[in-house]
Structures are given as C-alpha cells and as structure tokens.
Amino acid sequence: MKHYLLFTLLLSMCCSFAAAQKWTYLFNGKDLTGWSKLNGSATYKAANGEITGISQANTPNTFLATDKKYKDFILEFEFMVDKDLNSGVQFRSNSLAEYNNGRVHGYQYEIDPSPRAWTGGIYDEARRGWLYTLTANPAAQKAFKQNEWNKARIEAIGNFIRTWINDVPAADLLDNVTSEGFIALQVHSIGDKKDEGKTIRWKNIRIADKDLHKYTRKGNKIPQVNAIANTLSAREKSEGWQLLWDGKTTNGWRAAKHTSFPERGWVMEHNVLKVLKSGGGESTNGGDIITTKKFKNFILKADFKITKGANSGIKYFVDPELNKGAGSAIGCEFQILDDQVHPDAKLGVKGNRTLGSLYDLIPAKENKPFRSGFFNTAMIVVKGNHVEHWLNDVKIVEYERNNQMWNALVNYSKYKDWPDFGNAAEGQILLQDHGDEVWFQNIKIKEL
Structure with a gap:
C-alpha cells in the first residue's frame, strides 16, 4: 500500500509539472x-x-x-x-x-x-x-x-x-x-x-x-x-449597452429640422462620423442631427476628436419642435470646444462655455483631462433629475434640475426665453453642426 501511495504521489507531481x-x-x-x-x-x-x-x-x-x-x-x-x-x-x-x-x-x-x-x-x-x-x-x-x-x-x-x-x-x-x-x-x-x-x-x-x-x-x-470602433462586446451587450451609430449607415438618426438625414455637411468614412467645416456658422450647413428615439434615464458615451479651433456639442433632452428658425435645436449641451483657440471659451460666465461644460450654465472643472489631437470620451449620465458630465473617466460637471436653483440658473442664461428649459422627462440626443470639422465614433447608450 505504501508503494502504491508513493507511486500515486509521484505520478500526480509529474502530471502537475507537465501541465505547468x-x-x-x-x-x-x-x-x-x-x-x-x-x-x-x-x-x-x-x-x-x-x-x-x-x-x-x-x-x-x-x-x-x-x-x-x-x-x-x-x-x-x-x-x-x-x-x-x-x-x-x-x-x-x-x-x-x-x-x-x-x-x-x-x-x-x-x-x-x-x-x-x-x-x-x-x-x-x-x-x-x-x-x-x-x-x-x-x-x-x-x-x-x-x-x-x-x-x-x-x-x-x-x-x-x-x-x-x-x-x-x-x-x-x-x-x-x-x-x-x-x-x-x-x-x-x-x-x-x-x-x-x-x-x-x-x-x-x-x-x-x-x-x-x-x-x-x-x-x-x-x-x-x-476600443474597437463602433462595436459592442459580449460583456457590453449583457450589461444592456446599445450602439447609437452602427459605424456605416444613417440608421437611427435624422436631421433635427427634417425627417431625413442631411444630404450634405456630414460624412461617414473609416468608422468615423464627421461634421464638415463650413465657416463656423451654427447649423448653417448640414445642420444638427438627432436620434430618432427619445431617451429618459441613460448613460451615453461618445468618442470625439476636434480639429484646431473647432466648436460642436452633444445635446440631450432635445425637443426639435422648440426652435423651427435659424440656429441649433434646443437642449442641454455637453460643450465640445477647442478652449485654446476658439473665442467662445472666454465668453459666458466663469468658463461655462468651455469644453465639457453644461453650455452657458455650469462650467466644467479646471484641469480637465483633455487629449489634444486624440479621440476623447464624453460620458453623460442621467438618473431622473441628477445629471453628470464625464471626460476621459473624470467627472467634470454634476447638477440637479427641476428645482428652484436650476430654474434660477436658466433665467440668467441664453436659454431663459425657452419655457421650462432642461426640465423635460425625456428627449432626443443631438450632435451639433457648428461649422467646424469634428469627428465622432463609438456612440453608445445604456438605458437605466
């Protein structure tokens, strides 16, 4: 029996060594x-x-x-x-x-x-x-x-x-x-x-x-x-993430002021959605694009890259019926801007028009982790009245809406003339045409 046990032990050790x-x-x-x-x-x-x-x-x-x-x-x-x-x-x-x-x-x-x-x-x-x-x-x-x-x-x-x-x-x-x-x-x-x-x-x-x-x-x-452009991993799918842009087609998007996708001003190439340069005007070329679907509580992620001096934005709680005239559709905006070159960075109040800010309302934190010349990841988190802006995994804005303080803030902004601005329960997602070339990819959302 002792010899058998010794043999078994040696065999086990040899097998373990062989499998190492x-x-x-x-x-x-x-x-x-x-x-x-x-x-x-x-x-x-x-x-x-x-x-x-x-x-x-x-x-x-x-x-x-x-x-x-x-x-x-x-x-x-x-x-x-x-x-x-x-x-x-x-x-x-x-x-x-x-x-x-x-x-x-x-x-x-x-x-x-x-x-x-x-x-x-x-x-x-x-x-x-x-x-x-x-x-x-x-x-x-x-x-x-x-x-x-x-x-x-x-x-x-x-x-x-x-x-x-x-x-x-x-x-x-x-x-x-x-x-x-x-x-x-x-x-x-x-x-x-x-x-x-x-x-x-x-x-x-x-x-x-x-x-x-x-x-x-x-x-x-x-x-x-x-980081694989415009795809969902098995894990992302199991967690409930959805692509808002498939990397190839206009499915799920339309012009903010038309029922179809813009015929000019936007291109899709090499897995990138680009708004083209057209002189810096607000929605004067192809115009803004919005999702065909409305969203309520969500986590939105989008990678963006700006060209020198560029201006654009990602808007949410958008109601395309509010502004039928000139200019951009109305909604809360995650500002996309070249803070070093574009003059808008020095306007507004205390930097509330700089990159990542809630445009014209709340400035993003200083020392933002922006990567010039690279894609950056914007993330917007909406849970009821609580909203957060993130840039490259760092929270840069946080606020509550639908309260007295929010309404007072709006009354001192360019949005004061739009009734009940920012208080809607749901709205569409928008990518802005502000006349400068900006690139987008990996646009995905998780509804909460």
Missing part, C-alpha cells in the same frame, strides 16, 4: 543579448539579474526592445521605479521607418509612481494616447508599492488585453489596432535636469505563448473598455 505553464525568460540575467536600444540615448545596464534604465536629460523616450516579436502571450515581470520617474513596458509595439521615422509606437503597460497612480493602465504610445486609465479602479491604484519590487502581468490574446499589478486586476481592454510587435522597456524623457540619473529596474521578465487558454486568469470584474 512553460515560460521563456527574455533576459539572461547577465547582458542585453536579444535586446536593442531604440529612439533615445538613455542608458541600460545589465547586472545581478536585473536590467536598469537610467534617465538622461536632452533625449526623447528611450526603449530597450526585444529583437523578437510576439503576437498572443502572457508576459510577467517585476519592476522597481524611482518615485519621480515615469516609465512603462511596451508590448505589441513596433518601430517602422514609415511611421514617424522609426518612432516606437504601440501598447504600453504604464508604470506611474506619481499620486495619479495609474500603474497597470494601458497607454497607446505615440499614437492614440490613453486607452485605459485607472480612474475607475481604486483597488488597482492602491496596489502599487513605492520603493519596492512590484509584479506585473499582461495577457494579450486576440483582441483581449488585460493587466494586473501585484495580482490585482488593473485593466480590461478590447482593441484590434495591432496584433503583433516587440516587448520594450521604457526610460521616459525628463523635463527637469534634477531628474537625471534616476532609475527604473526590471527582473524576472518572462513570456509564455503556448496553450494560453489554459492559463488565463478568471473572475475579472473591473470595468471593461471596448
């Missing part, structure tokens, strides 16, 4: 064989089983990239970073002569020891900017350890990209822009000479690229971001 995930170590612990430095001139050193990156003044971001490229994989590594030094680890990244003269671009696992605490978030280096911040994930923000070794994990399988920081889920992203590329360690450029010589260290850098479905982690309940 097979890792390939990307760093041999001694030198930088298999790695190449790209773009900048910061220093990388290999010693004692660690790679150390050293910050240097007057150089752009520097990357130490694997010579080999990877497609689907699970990557793990440990890192320790100086508290004043931003860094990251690139994956599915590339350096191509035809793209900004070889500029490294692609997904980055953020290493962020600042009070913002976005370590584990996903940044699209030299391309689209932030894809997944940690604003809505406080558990991950708290997981990073200052002045200690931290453990990172990245699962990149098909369009699914997930990250962990010290075994705490950090990011859950769907994206399909790049499917293959190298791994690279970043030493970020520095703006202050006093930060020269600070370090970021990595060790135990290992990757697996076989039988990945057996080893992916389960039970990830953090918010998911779907």
Whole structure:
C-alpha cells in the first residue's frame, strides 16, 4: 500500500509539472543579448539579474526592445521605479521607418509612481494616447508599492488585453489596432535636469505563448473598455449597452429640422462620423442631427476628436419642435470646444462655455483631462433629475434640475426665453453642426 501511495504521489507531481505553464525568460540575467536600444540615448545596464534604465536629460523616450516579436502571450515581470520617474513596458509595439521615422509606437503597460497612480493602465504610445486609465479602479491604484519590487502581468490574446499589478486586476481592454510587435522597456524623457540619473529596474521578465487558454486568469470584474470602433462586446451587450451609430449607415438618426438625414455637411468614412467645416456658422450647413428615439434615464458615451479651433456639442433632452428658425435645436449641451483657440471659451460666465461644460450654465472643472489631437470620451449620465458630465473617466460637471436653483440658473442664461428649459422627462440626443470639422465614433447608450 505504501508503494502504491508513493507511486500515486509521484505520478500526480509529474502530471502537475507537465501541465505547468512553460515560460521563456527574455533576459539572461547577465547582458542585453536579444535586446536593442531604440529612439533615445538613455542608458541600460545589465547586472545581478536585473536590467536598469537610467534617465538622461536632452533625449526623447528611450526603449530597450526585444529583437523578437510576439503576437498572443502572457508576459510577467517585476519592476522597481524611482518615485519621480515615469516609465512603462511596451508590448505589441513596433518601430517602422514609415511611421514617424522609426518612432516606437504601440501598447504600453504604464508604470506611474506619481499620486495619479495609474500603474497597470494601458497607454497607446505615440499614437492614440490613453486607452485605459485607472480612474475607475481604486483597488488597482492602491496596489502599487513605492520603493519596492512590484509584479506585473499582461495577457494579450486576440483582441483581449488585460493587466494586473501585484495580482490585482488593473485593466480590461478590447482593441484590434495591432496584433503583433516587440516587448520594450521604457526610460521616459525628463523635463527637469534634477531628474537625471534616476532609475527604473526590471527582473524576472518572462513570456509564455503556448496553450494560453489554459492559463488565463478568471473572475475579472473591473470595468471593461471596448476600443474597437463602433462595436459592442459580449460583456457590453449583457450589461444592456446599445450602439447609437452602427459605424456605416444613417440608421437611427435624422436631421433635427427634417425627417431625413442631411444630404450634405456630414460624412461617414473609416468608422468615423464627421461634421464638415463650413465657416463656423451654427447649423448653417448640414445642420444638427438627432436620434430618432427619445431617451429618459441613460448613460451615453461618445468618442470625439476636434480639429484646431473647432466648436460642436452633444445635446440631450432635445425637443426639435422648440426652435423651427435659424440656429441649433434646443437642449442641454455637453460643450465640445477647442478652449485654446476658439473665442467662445472666454465668453459666458466663469468658463461655462468651455469644453465639457453644461453650455452657458455650469462650467466644467479646471484641469480637465483633455487629449489634444486624440479621440476623447464624453460620458453623460442621467438618473431622473441628477445629471453628470464625464471626460476621459473624470467627472467634470454634476447638477440637479427641476428645482428652484436650476430654474434660477436658466433665467440668467441664453436659454431663459425657452419655457421650462432642461426640465423635460425625456428627449432626443443631438450632435451639433457648428461649422467646424469634428469627428465622432463609438456612440453608445445604456438605458437605466
């Protein structure tokens, strides 16, 4: 019996060993064989089983990239970073002569020891900017350890990209822009000479690229971001999200002052809905477009990108019957504006015509997380009389309507002549034509 039990135990151990995930170590612990430095001139050193990156003044971001490229994989590594030094680890990244003269671009696992605490978030280096911040994930923000070794994990399988920081889920992203590329360690450029010589260290850098479905982690309940243009993930569908624009047709939309979609002024190309430039006039070209359906309680998300000096807006509680004359249809407005160039930013009261503000009524908070030249995500939350504006995961406006204070606020605005403005129980969603080119995509809504 003893021999049988011993045999069974050994067999079990062998089977467990055979089933264990097979890792390939990307760093041999001694030198930088298999790695190449790209773009900048910061220093990388290999010693004692660690790679150390050293910050240097007057150089752009520097990357130490694997010579080999990877497609689907699970990557793990440990890192320790100086508290004043931003860094990251690139994956599915590339350096191509035809793209900004070889500029490294692609997904980055953020290493962020600042009070913002976005370590584990996903940044699209030299391309689209932030894809997944940690604003809505406080558990991950708290997981990073200052002045200690931290453990990172990245699962990149098909369009699914997930990250962990010290075994705490950090990011859950769907994206399909790049499917293959190298791994690279970043030493970020520095703006202050006093930060020269600070370090970021990595060790135990290992990757697996076989039988990945057996080893992916389960039970990830953090918010998911779907960056695949104009699609709904299985999770979004299960949560009740609907596309307001399908990325191809005019279905579900019409002109605010006509029964059909505008014949000019709007175009749909490359998964983007564009209102075209026409001189800066309010609804003087194609005119505003509105949803054919009315909405009451909802969460609305829309990605937008503005051209220099542009003006537009996303309106809600819109009643197209209120204004049959010139100008835009009437409703509460999430202002879209180039605050740096457009003169409207300096009009109104205390900045209530700036980007993200409830136009002409409530100013958005200062230091908004706007990304110039990139798509930004506007979110409008309506629960009865409670309304919120969000920009890139940061709440920038919050108010209550249908009360004395709201009505007094309206009476001191340009909307004072419109009866019971902003108090309707429901209304249509509107994208504004203000004579400037603005891009929209990923317009989706969840009714509450």
